[in-house]
Amino acid sequence: MTHRAARCDTGNVGMARRKLVYEGKAKILYEGPEPGTYVQYFKDDATAFNAEKKAVIEGKGVLNNRLSEYFMNGLTQIGVPTHFIKRLNMREQLIRQVEIIPLEVIVRNFAAGSMAKRLGLAEGMALPRPIVEFSYKDDALGDPLVPEEYIAAFGWATQQEMDDIVSMALRVNDFMSGVMYGVGIKLIDFKIEIGRVWDNEFPRLVVADEISPDSCRLWDIETGKKLDKDVFRQDLGDLADAYTEVAKRLGVLPTNVTHAPTKPTLIN
Numbered sequence: 001m002t003h004r005a006a007r008c009d010t011g012n013v014g015m016a017r018r019k020l021v022y023e024g025k026a027k028i029l030y031e032g033p034e035p036g037t038y039v040q041y042f043k044d045d046a047t048a049f050n051a052e053k054k055a056v057i058e059g060k061g062v063l064n065n066r067l068s069e070y071f072m073n074g075l076t077q078i079g080v081p082t083h084f085i086k087r088l089n090m091r092e093q094l095i096r097q098v099e100i101i102p103l104e105v106i107v108r109n110f111a112a113g114s115m116a117k118r119l120g121l122a123e124g125m126a127l128p129r130p131i132v133e134f135s136y137k138d139d140a141l142g143d144p145l146v147p148e149e150y151i152a153a154f155g156w157a158t159q160q161e162m163d164d165i166v167s168m169a170l171r172v173n174d175f176m177s178g179v180m181y182g183v184g185i186k187l188i189d190f191k192i193e194i195g196r197v198w199d200n201e202f203p204r205l206v207v208a209d210e211i212s213p214d215s216c217r218l219w220d221i222e223t224g225k226k227l228d229k230d231v232f233r234q235d236l237g238d239l240a241d242a243y244t245e246v247a248k249r250l251g252v253l254p255t256n257v258t259h260a261p262t263k264p265t266l267i268n
């Protein structure tokens with residue numbers, strides 16, 4: 001999510017007390033309670049193909065809020081800094097205000113999506129090693145893939161920052177791959193965004209935006225079933241069911257979700 005939009009004073013329904021900072025495709029940013037903070041609100045809107053395909057998927061925002069909290073907390077635990085401070089309620093989390101680096105940082109373990117298409121690779125082919133690539137965040141241009149040399153040349157990030165971003169992305173990849181493997185899911189690829197925070201005069205990089213099945217490809221290890229936004233992109237079924245499956249396996253389902261029936265357990 002970029003933070004470029006002009007400020008305006010209206011919130012969405014029921015949120016008028018907060019000052020809207022930016023509205024993106026799947027999230028809204030409001031001014032936070034303290035300087036240097038934002039409230040990040042997760043909408044139910046799903047978009048694909050640069051917003052050509054749109055739908056409202058009931059419950060998606062609640063699930064992504066929980067899942068992103070879970071992954072960001074895990075990253076903090078292993079020493080990868082993030083913008084996440086705490087979850088506030090079902091759809092909102094408190095985050096640190098950051099300067100978003102205008103790049104989509106993509107890590108791939110298996111060929112899929114645009115890479116499979118570009119290189120004519122079979123979907124699911126194991127890559128020789130994890131590959132980190134960058135797209136320039138610009139919807140009007142369709143987020144074009146950019147070589148690293150462009151990034152320093154155009155001043156989007158310094159060479160030192162690029163080295164740090166690659167190391168962070170690979171740590172996030174190892175963490176996410178391990179967490180997913182533990183619940184029988186293969187992490188095919190994912191996208192993260194990186195933000196800059198200033199501690200006195202020193203810039204520091206943190207993982208920002210969100211980490212959720214909206215920005216990962218997740219395949220069931222046994223069956224190959226897709227449990228991510230491709231379910232929506234490719235009309236493979238109910239997206240909320242797929243995300244619920246991921247949340248259930250990770251044990252992060254919100255307690256008051258009513259469409260998650262629990263069976264009585266036989267105690268011997």
Ligand code: UDP
Nearest residue numbers: 106112113114115189190191214215216217
């Ligand atoms: N991705 C994303 N936002 C984007 C583009 C990609 O979250 O704007 C994620 C996508 O869900 C996948 C990974 O980044 O997990 C790699 O996406 P790819 O380049 O294959 O593009 P796609 O096939 O999604 O257009």
